[in-house]
Amino acid sequence: MTQDLIGKVEVERPRRRSRVREAHEAKILSVAEDIFAQFGYNGTSIESIAERAGMSKQNMLYYFPSKEVLYLRVLASILDLWLEKMVLLDQDGDDPATMLENYIRGKIELSRTHPNGSKVFANEIINGAPYLKNHLQSQLVPILDADVNLVRSWIADGKMDPIDPYHLFFVIWSSTQTYADFSTQIQLSLKKDQLDVEDFKGASDFLTHMVLKGIGLKT
Amino acid sequence: MTQDLIGKVEVERPRRRSRVREAHEAKILSVAEDIFAQFGYNGTSIESIAERAGMSKQNMLYYFPSKEVLYLRVLASILDLWLEKMVLLDQDGDDPATMLENYIRGKIELSRTHPNGSKVFANEIINGAPYLKNHLQSQLVPILDADVNLVRSWIADGKMDPIDPYHLFFVIWSSTQTYADFSTQIQLSLKKDQLDVEDFKGASDFLTHMVLKGIGLKT
DNA sequence: TACAAATGTTACCATGTGGTAAAATTACAC
DNA sequence: GTGTAATTTTACCACATGGTAACATTTGTA
Numbered sequence: 001m002t003q004d005l006i007g008k009v010e011v012e013r014p015r016r017r018s019r020v021r022e023a024h025e026a027k028i029l030s031v032a033e034d035i036f037a038q039f040g041y042n043g044t045s046i047e048s049i050a051e052r053a054g055m056s057k058q059n060m061l062y063y064f065p066s067k068e069v070l071y072l073r074v075l076a077s078i079l080d081l082w083l084e085k086m087v088l089l090d091q092d093g094d095d096p097a098t099m100l101e102n103y104i105r106g107k108i109e110l111s112r113t114h115p116n117g118s119k120v121f122a123n124e125i126i127n128g129a130p131y132l133k134n135h136l137q138s139q140l141v142p143i144l145d146a147d148v149n150l151v152r153s154w155i156a157d158g159k160m161d162p163i164d165p166y167h168l169f170f171v172i173w174s175s176t177q178t179y180a181d182f183s184t185q186i187q188l189s190l191k192k193d194q195l196d197v198e199d200f201k202g203a204s205d206f207l208t209h210m211v212l213k214g215i216g217l218k219t
Numbered sequence: 220m221t222q223d224l225i226g227k228v229e230v231e232r233p234r235r236r237s238r239v240r241e242a243h244e245a246k247i248l249s250v251a252e253d254i255f256a257q258f259g260y261n262g263t264s265i266e267s268i269a270e271r272a273g274m275s276k277q278n279m280l281y282y283f284p285s286k287e288v289l290y291l292r293v294l295a296s297i298l299d300l301w302l303e304k305m306v307l308l309d310q311d312g313d314d315p316a317t318m319l320e321n322y323i324r325g326k327i328e329l330s331r332t333h334p335n336g337s338k339v340f341a342n343e344i345i346n347g348a349p350y351l352k353n354h355l356q357s358q359l360v361p362i363l364d365a366d367v368n369l370v371r372s373w374i375a376d377g378k379m380d381p382i383d384p385y386h387l388f389f390v391i392w393s394s395t396q397t398y399a400d401f402s403t404q405i406q407l408s409l410k411k412d413q414l415d416v417e418d419f420k421g422a423s424d425f426l427t428h429m430v431l432k433g434i435g436l437k438t
Numbered sequence: 439t440a441c442a443a444a445t446g447t448t449a450c451c452a453t454g455t456g457g458t459a460a461a462a463t464t465a466c467a468c
Numbered sequence: 469g470t471g472t473a474a475t476t477t478t479a480c481c482a483c484a485t486g487g488t489a490a491c492a493t494t495t496g497t498a
Contacts, residue, residue: 020445020495038346042262045485057486059446067486119345122400126338126345127257129403136407144408167425170405171394178393181341184348186389188355189363206386214433239475264455276456278476286456 025063028053032074037116040123041071068131075124075132078117083139085110088147096154097217101208104172108207111180112200118180144169161216168215172207179203244282247272252293256338259346260290287350294343294351297336302358304329307366315373316436320427323391327426330399331419337399363388380435387434391426398422 031053035044046067050060064070091102111118124132144166151165179186183195190199250272254263265286269279283289310321330337343351363385370384398405402414409418 024445040259040261040342040346042259043346046487047485056447058448058488061487062445065487122345123259123342125401125404126341127259127262129407133403133407136404140404141407141410161428163428164421164425166409167422168429170397170401170408170422171390171426171429174393174397174401175390178389182344182389182393184352185344185355185359188348188352188360189389190385191360202383203386203389206383207390209380209382210387210390210433211429212433213435214429214431216432243475265457266455275477277458277478280457281475284457 021063024053024055028060028063028070029074029077032070033078033116033120036071036074036123037119040127041067046070072131074120076135078114078121079132079135079139081110081114081117082121083143086140086143086147088150096151096159097212100212100217104176104208104211105204107172107176108179108200108204111177112195112197115180115183118177122177122181159217163215168211172211175207176203240282243272243274247279247282247289248293248296251289252297252335252339255290255293255342256335259342260286265289291350293339295354297333297340298351298354298358300329300333300336301340302362305359305362305366307369315370315378316431319431319436323395323427323430324423326391326395327398327419327423330396331414331416334399334402337396341396341400378436382434387430391430394426395422 028049032044032049035049035052044067046060047057049070050057053060064073085103085106088099088103091099091106093099093102121132124130129136147169148165151160151168154160155162155165179195179200186199187193187195192199247268251263251268254268254271263286265279266276268289269276272279283292304322304325307318307322310318310325312318312321340351343349348355366388367384370379370387373379374381374384398414398419405418406412406414411418
């Protein structure tokens with residue numbers, strides 16, 4: 001955008017302090033995700049975020065003019081990450097079983113690497129998705145519908161049991177995200193202070209086994 | 220307890236105003252569950268609960284001395300309801316398939332009839348279970364362990380695939396509760412304003428089919 | 439060096455909210 | 469009816485928190 005203006009009016013202006021800005025914004029967003037995940041929107045004070053980001057509340061408000069704006073930015077970045085992994089057709093593999101397995105493993109991996117993002121997302125949905133509803137409507141639903149159609153074509157081709165694809169995806173979503181969202185409960189159940197890579201591998205293995213076999217897909 | 224004191228000192232004292240008290244407490248608890256579910260602990264003001272319960276904040280504080288006490292009461296009653304349905308051995312049926320099916324259908328039914336309870340519960344767990352951790356430790360975990368042992372015995376008897384029972388329960392928990400906790404997302408996905416009995420039946424049917432078949436249980 | 443934009447700090451405020459204290463009212467048991 | 473405990477109302481308050489305004493400082497560029 002800046003380059004388009006070379007020789008014209010505003011040359012090189014916007015890039016002035018952008019290094020500091022980018023670093024600070026990234027730090028703030030990262031910290032915000034953590035704290036929003038742990039305390040929810042209402043339970044989070046912008047001062048606590050600023051503190052852990054190493055600056056004053058007022059200075060943070062210079063980068064993000066309000067708590068709501070900051071929260072929306074956090075939500076948006078999480079949603080983008082999520083939607084990326086939700087396109088069934090984009091999964092590697094030629095046969096349905098492989099593609100679905102990669103979908104499941106990808107979602108579990110996301111829960112492992114971004115547990116806090118998942119929790120912020122979950123909090124938002126549980127509370128009725130007041131900020132995210134429109135985004136879900138316009139971005140998630142079309143992707144889901146495409147995925148559902150793909151599964152329906154597999155069913156039509158006799159490649160798997162005639163199940164309701166929507167419920168299939170609801171189950172995959174919930175059971176993959178539960179390892180992030182409900183990690184506290186799972187840790188208590190497994191008597192561990194922390195879930196490790198092996199736990200997530202066990203979850204992936206079990207889920208892919210059960211889902212693929214359960215809907216009649218050959219592996 | 221009152222009866223134990225007949226003829227002694229405090230006869231019939233505690234029952235004086237108990238009718239009003241019981242009615243009001245029940246009303247408050249019911250309203251509180253709804254509002255905590257929608258806005259979380261921090262997002263809920265005790266004034267909003269009092270208002271919808273038809274009394275002043277101060278009057279409500281007469282029945283529940285603090286927000287925390289009220290929240291804990293709501294949590295406790297939900298947990299009791301949950302734990303009741305979580306004992307695999309208590310399910311009707313003689314064979315593993317029937318018992319597991321009843322477990323799944325019971326949990327879905329709970330999500331249908333008590334969506335708000337489920338949401339309060341979910342909010343609490345996602346935020347690290349600050350109030351519920353001890354209860355989960357002492358009540359949920361033993362029940363789960365017993366259930367896991369039962370499944371292990373089924374595996375040992377060659378009645379089903381040698382899967383990890385813990386993951387099986389995590390998947391059942393998450394995928395049954397998702398129809399309550401993430402109802403907003405599911406409604407958007409299904410393009411419906413409200414989930415009806417048919418939706419829950421569809422969910423139960425799919426889940427039981429996939430789980431039972433997926434772990435190698437004959438139906 | 440000078441200047442203008444970007445960044446950071448100080449001071450402050452309005453509001454919502456959980457909770458307390460005490461007085462007023464109601465209603466049951468006798 | 470009357471006294472006593474249960475209930476309700478009135479009047480407050482302390483505090484956390486989101487946000488604003490103005491001033492100060494830094495820094496890249498001409």
